Amino acid sequence: MEKVAVDQHLLELYQENNLDLEVSLSWVLGYVQMEKACRLAHLRPLPADTVLEPLPSGLVQEIRGTFPNLKLEEAVHFLAAMALVLGGGE
Amino acid sequence: MGANSNPAQELIFQNSLAHLDELERALVEAKIDLRQLGNLEPEMVKSALDGYDYLFSIIFGILGTVITSNRAISAFCGQIHTDSSRNNPKTLLGKILHHNGDAIDKVNGKFVNRSGAAADLMFHRVLYGHDILSFGPDNPFYVLTKQHGLLRGTLQVFRHLIADTFSVQGLPIPGHSWLDYTENGKTTNVLKKISESVSINGRQGANEAFSRMFTIKAQDIGAGGLVWATSKAYIHCRPIEDETRQRQFKILSYGTCFLANVAYGLVTVGVPNINWIIFQAFLKEVAGLVLHSNRETAQLEQITSRIVAENAALEQKVFATGRSLVSYSSGQAYLNELVEHEQKLAEIIDFWEED
Numbered sequence: 001m002e003k004v005a006v007d008q009h010l011l012e013l014y015q016e017n018n019l020d021l022e023v024s025l026s027w028v029l030g031y032v033q034m035e036k037a038c039r040l041a042h043l044r045p046l047p048a049d050t051v052l053e054p055l056p057s058g059l060v061q062e063i064r065g066t067f068p069n070l071k072l073e074e075a076v077h078f079l080a081a082m083a084l085v086l087g088g089g090e
Numbered sequence: 091m092g093a094n095s096n097p098a099q100e101l102i103f104q105n106s107l108a109h110l111d112e113l114e115r116a117l118v119e120a121k122i123d124l125r126q127l128g129n130l131e132p133e134m135v136k137s138a139l140d141g142y143d144y145l146f147s148i149i150f151g152i153l154g155t156v157i158t159s160n161r162a163i164s165a166f167c168g169q170i171h172t173d174s175s176r177n178n179p180k181t182l183l184g185k186i187l188h189h190n191g192d193a194i195d196k197v198n199g200k201f202v203n204r205s206g207a208a209a210d211l212m213f214h215r216v217l218y219g220h221d222i223l224s225f226g227p228d229n230p231f232y233v234l235t236k237q238h239g240l241l242r243g244t245l246q247v248f249r250h251l252i253a254d255t256f257s258v259q260g261l262p263i264p265g266h267s268w269l270d271y272t273e274n275g276k277t278t279n280v281l282k283k284i285s286e287s288v289s290i291n292g293r294q295g296a297n298e299a300f301s302r303m304f305t306i307k308a309q310d311i312g313a314g315g316l317v318w319a320t321s322k323a324y325i326h327c328r329p330i331e332d333e334t335r336q337r338q339f340k341i342l343s344y345g346t347c348f349l350a351n352v353a354y355g356l357v358t359v360g361v362p363n364i365n366w367i368i369f370q371a372f373l374k375e376v377a378g379l380v381l382h383s384n385r386e387t388a389q390l391e392q393i394t395s396r397i398v399a400e401n402a403a404l405e406q407k408v409f410a411t412g413r414s415l416v417s418y419s420s421g422q423a424y425l426n427e428l429v430e431h432e433q434k435l436a437e438i439i440d441f442w443e444e445d
Contacts, residue, residue: 018169019172020172020175020176022176023172023175023176026190029199030196030199030200031200031209031211031214033200034200062199087258089171089175089257089258090212090214090257090258090297
């Protein structure tokens with residue numbers, strides 16, 4: 001497991017919706033097209049209030065591999081927000 | 091019968107009396123009073139449903155609908171699926187249904203369709219790997235036995251597909267892979283297209299419509315089980331032994347549940363809730379009723395043929411007893427015969443009087 005800083009407000013929204021960060025990240029990552037993700041160079045800065053969340057190392061490696069030009073926290077924040085607004089899973 | 095009657099005639103009359111006795115006994119057993127024709131109305135037949143049957147079958151059907159549409163049960167099922175999708179499930183059920191990393195979900199980490207391109211968002215299950223009836227290389231038995239080996243792979247198919255019935259979307263109905271087609275060079279599916287066409291809320295609406303119309307959910311299976319169990323218990327308690335009545339009761343229960351689900355979906359979100367488990371149970375009972383009815387009709391035909399044959403034989407025997415009688419073509423001939431008889435009688439009387 002690896003600890004990744006995640007926006008506290010986002011985590012609260014996950015809890016409110018009975019969603020699991022690990023499962024939702026893994027799900028939305030399945031739809032991300034790597035050749036397009038690779039071209040992202042930066043996203044908005046991470047908010048000040050963050051919580052360290054443990055995520056499986058395999059999943060973290062997958063996120064790093066999909067977004068090689070982004071900081072891990074930025075990519076996780078982006079994916080977590082995307083997954084949340086898409087409903088968190090199928 | 092008189093002492094000088096024919097033995098053949100005697101036998102025929104005895105048989106006729108025996109048949110009449112048999113018929114009388116059957117009428118008494120069936121509690122049919124021929125003087126009151128009202129007793130022969132359809133509702134007096136033992137296969138007919140009574141008021142309690144109608145009431146309870148509708149109650150059981152509506153109970154099933156309540157289970158299917160209950161949001162708390164839906165959320166509970168969703169949590170089971172989420173847990174079973176984690177790398178390390180926390181609950182026992184999550185561990186039993188664990189399916190993280192199965193190759194029928196993602197190929198090289200990505201959701202794909204049956205032609206290998208990226209799957210459309212929200213529709214990965216209908217587009218790859220989740221159809222046990224698929225003839226292609228995405229058949230879950232083929233993919234998972236290739237990934238995990240024969241025994242574990244076969245077990246994993248059941249774990250994965252059962253786990254997906256607990257998901258928010260549900261497991262697409264078997265045979266969906268036969269409905270693939272190509273649109274703008276990309277593989278898609280008729281069920282997805284129909285869901286998009288009835289959606290009033292874009293892609294999310296299409297996902298919900300798909301979930302309501304074309305998937306199997308654990309909640310639906312639970313509702314089907316409840317309707318089945320309550321119907322069985324009712325039939326056992328009353329008790330109802332007539333097979334036709336049993337099947338009619340179940341058809342009414344399943345039919346009510348199915349239609350109430352459809353109506354609930356149409357009223358709440360404008361899309362019918364199709365419970366495929368209930369629909370399948372309904373079809374099974376209808377087919378059973380038709381087969382049972384055909385069997386009974388065949389039996390009736392056999393009995394009727396036997397009665398017709400017996401009647402024909404009886405008729406022949408009756409005609410045989412009258413063969414010695416003379417038939418005349420006109421009424422005058424019969425009168426002449428009477429006159430002849432009278433003359434003969436007069437001669438006999440004269441003969442005795444002379445003595």
